[in-house]
Amino acid sequence: MVRILGLRNVKGYLSSLKDKREVYYRGEMVDNVTEHPVLSIAVRHASDIYRLQHDPKYKGLLVYDDPKYGAISGFYRIPRSADDLLNRFELIYETTRLGRGMFNIIKAIGSDALFALMIITKQMDLMLGTNYYGKVLDYYKNVVENDLALAVAQTDVKGDRSKRPHEQEDPDMYLHIVEKTKEGIYVQGAKVHTTQSIAANELIVLPTRAMTEKDKDYAVAFAIPANTKGVKMVSRPMKGVEAALKDPSFIMGRMNVESETVTIFDNVFVPWERVFMSGEWNFAGPLAITFPVYHRFTAISYRAAMADLLLGLAKLLAEYNGVDDKSHIRRDIVYIIRYKEMLRATAIAAAHECQVDKNTGIVVPNIIMTNIGKLLANEEYTSTIKHLVDVAGGLAATIPSIQDFENPNEGKHLEKYLVGARGSAIERARLFILLKEWISSFGSLFTTAMMHAEGSIEASVIELYRSYRYEKSKELALYASGLKEEL
Ligand SMILES: Cc1cc2nc3c(=O)[nH]c(=O)nc-3n(C[C@H](O)[C@H](O)[C@H](O)COP(=O)(O)OP(=O)(O)OC[C@H]3O[C@@H](n4cnc5c(N)ncnc54)[C@H](O)[C@@H]3O)c2cc1C
Numbered sequence: 508m509v510r511i512l513g514l515r516n517v518k519g520y521l522s523s524l525k526d527k528r529e530v531y532y533r534g535e536m537v538d539n540v541t542e543h544p545v546l547s548i549a550v551r552h553a554s555d556i557y558r559l560q561h562d563p564k565y566k567g568l569l570v571y572d573d574p575k576y577g578a579i580s581g582f583y584r585i586p587r588s589a590d591d592l593l594n595r596f597e598l599i600y601e602t603t604r605l606g607r608g609m610f611n612i613i614k615a616i617g618s619d620a621l622f623a624l625m626i627i628t629k630q631m632d633l634m635l636g637t638n639y640y641g642k643v644l645d646y647y648k649n650v651v652e653n654d655l656a657l658a659v660a661q662t663d664v665k666g667d668r669s670k671r672p673h674e675q676e677d678p679d680m681y682l683h684i685v686e687k688t689k690e691g692i693y694v695q696g697a698k699v700h701t702t703q704s705i706a707a708n709e710l711i712v713l714p715t716r717a718m719t720e721k722d723k724d725y726a727v728a729f730a731i732p733a734n735t736k737g738v739k740m741v742s743r744p745m746k747g748v749e750a751a752l753k754d755p756s757f758i759m760g761r762m763n764v765e766s767e768t769v770t771i772f773d774n775v776f777v778p779w780e781r782v783f784m785s786g787e788w789n790f791a792g793p794l795a796i797t798f799p800v801y802h803r804f805t806a807i808s809y810r811a812a813m814a815d816l817l818l819g820l821a822k823l824l825a826e827y828n829g830v831d832d833k834s835h836i837r838r839d840i841v842y843i844i845r846y847k848e849m850l851r852a853t854a855i856a857a858a859h860e861c862q863v864d865k866n867t868g869i870v871v872p873n874i875i876m877t878n879i880g881k882l883l884a885n886e887e888y889t890s891t892i893k894h895l896v897d898v899a900g901g902l903a904a905t906i907p908s909i910q911d912f913e914n915p916n917e918g919k920h921l922e923k924y925l926v927g928a929r930g931s932a933i934e935r936a937r938l939f940i941l942l943k944e945w946i947s948s949f950g951s952l953f954t955t956a957m958m959h960a961e962g963s964i965e966a967s968v969i970e971l972y973r974s975y976r977y978e979k980s981k982e983l984a985l986y987a988s989g990l991k992e993e994l
Pocket of ligand 1: 616659660661662663664665668669670698699700701702703767952955956959960961962963964965966
């Protein structure tokens with residue numbers, strides 16, 4: 508790879524994706540993701556991060572002056588204090604707002620993985636005498652100096668969920684090492700839902716769960732260029748974009764989307780210098796837990812911004828409909844305020860109550876606060892939409908098209924009859940169209956993502972039950988019941 512050493516611009520980023528990567532869309536191989544009518548929209552969304560970091564207005568938000576590497580992407584700033592995590596929250600929150608409420612994952616998830624890899628490989632080296640930590644640091648140097656775009660493939664296809672990796676009928680249901688040579692390892696398997704892999708320079712691969720000794724070939728972590736031989740990325744059909752290409756009034760689908768792929772690793776070679784775990788089965792669990800803490804902190808940060816959009820939309824619709832002083836509408840809106848502010852509050856608390864990893868000095872967001880926020884985001888998203896639709900009324904589904912407003916024949920009638928308590932009918936229609944796009948062409952994505960992305964509901968329940976420190980609460984109950992004399 509050509510050494511770039513510095514913050515890339517959009518042109519440099521886009522040209523780096525013309526690398527013969529193997530991508531499929533609706534049964535066809537994609538020659539160039541930057542020119543494909545649908546996938547190029549996801550690439551464009553990712554490229555916003557490269558544009559904004561050169562914009563004088565946003566440079567302060569997106570660029571960090573690192574003592575070792577100079578100006579680097581703020582996403583790659585290694586968090587060493589609560590303030591660093593608060594900055595990270597602002598960075599993710601604001602870039603999501605700049606993406607019209609759509610998260611921009613392109614450097615966020617990769618940095619989440621890198622921080623977790625630094626912590627866990629250091630532990631491995633100290634306890635097992637391995638030499639992974641230095642390799643992660645070398646890889647990190649390559650990432651920051653070349654300002655790379657990263658995707659993370661953690662979630663395996665998993666086959667029969669009731670079985671461990673080595674118990675599966677087909678051994679490839681979890682990605683695993685099939686051969687070790689002097690030069691490196693060969694891996695086989697498939698990961699799912701890999702966000703923005705088509706727009707990334709590199710894929711970081713992590714184990715998805717804790718492993719037993721019998722699963723040791725599945726305890727594997729590494730990083731490879733997205734165009735590595737044997738890597739095949741099959742994109743989901745992107746309904747949001749396809750709908751927007753037919754309907755110019757759908758703005759998000761033409762500007763701000765992310766893609767997901769089934770990511771197949773067909774006998775893929777990984778050189779040793781890029782292997783960060785290869786069989787150390789008892790560290791797969793800690794890595795599979797540490798990465799999600801960072802990634803769920805990222806989740807509550809971007810979901811707070813997404814909720815901000817839903818809140819703004821609800822309030823505007825209430826005002827345009829002339830019902831913003833009605834008591835049940837107030838309750839709807841306060842529900843959305845609570846949703847957004849609880850997410851923001853848990854992110855801020857998770858940053859303030861972070862824990863320092865003693866081996867590396869890197870801070871980890873508070874696991875309880877992070878998972879409480881994540882669980883709330885999972886469980887209350889659909890209710891939030893319910894409250895928003897209650898405010899909006901039926902035009903959320905039945906609003907005529909902008910083309911009808913623009914055609915003088917029917918347009919003059921629509922202008923007359925679809926006006927509300929304030930503004931013009933077309934302004935009001937624009938707000939309904941945004942809501943319609945959100946709940947229709949993006950509906951399945953957001954409903955599913957809000958429940959499963961960054962881990963299922965149960966994953967956070969397990970983490971909270973396991974990690975909560977109950978001692979003080981139990982002591983209080985013993986004291987209050989008279990079983991203990993002093994607190
Ligand atoms: C939009 C989107 C983007 C994503 N982006 C990424 C990404 O970039 N990278 C990445 O690696 N992953 C990504 N994910 C994956 C995400 O983390 C997973 O969807 C999530 O962990 C759930 O896994 P699953 O989809 O395989 O569902 P499943 O694991 O099949 O879960 C379905 C249900 O079964 C339950 N279940 C599963 N196994 C068991 C068991 N053994 N015992 C009891 N209950 C069980 C779950 O709790 C859940 O209720 C993304 C997901 C979405 C939806």
